[in-house]
Amino acid sequence: MPTLASRFQRSVTLLNRLFGSEIMERLSFQVTGTQMYMLHYIRESGKCRLTELAEKLDVKPSAVTVMIDRLQKAGFVARTNDTADRRVIFVELTADGNDILKKAQQMREEIIGSYLSNFDAEEARIATEVLERMVELAQQSQTK
Numbered sequence: 001m002p003t004l005a006s007r008f009q010r011s012v013t014l015l016n017r018l019f020g021s022e023i024m025e026r027l028s029f030q031v032t033g034t035q036m037y038m039l040h041y042i043r044e045s046g047k048c049r050l051t052e053l054a055e056k057l058d059v060k061p062s063a064v065t066v067m068i069d070r071l072q073k074a075g076f077v078a079r080t081n082d083t084a085d086r087r088v089i090f091v092e093l094t095a096d097g098n099d100i101l102k103k104a105q106q107m108r109e110e111i112i113g114s115y116l117s118n119f120d121a122e123e124a125r126i127a128t129e130v131l132e133r134m135v136e137l138a139q140q141s142q143t144k
Contacts, residue, residue: 023107027100031074035067036104039076039097047080047092076100 020033042048054061068091071077076097082088116124
């Protein structure tokens with residue numbers, strides 16, 4: 001019989017996948033979940049090295065290069081060379097990259113809102129507060 005922790009983990013993982021799949025279906029652009037994650041990470045970083053992305057995704061730099069090639073071709077990212085060391089390549093979001101992330105976030109909120117609307121107000125509040133508390137505890141354990 002699954003433990004409460006395994007049920008919780010499975011539910012959170014499945015919800016994230018289902019929400020992500022629904023967002024990808026609604027977007028008119030062909031962007032994978034991994035590419036969307038990359039765009040989000042690049043936005044949070046402002047400007048990052050390709051090697052940093054590879055480390056973050058735990059993949060070879062050549063795999064990141066292929067993904068960035070596609071994102072650049074779609075107009076979502078731009079590459080620049082470091083002026084001090086031309087071997088270093090930076091990537092940053094373009095205006096279109098920011099737009100796709102904003103659209104995805106708006107869609108995520110609409111999708112989650114539609115599911116939350118099936119709960120009464122108290123259930124929605126409790127579910128949200130429990131998840132927020134789990135995030136808080138996880139963040140605290142990472143800073144220790």
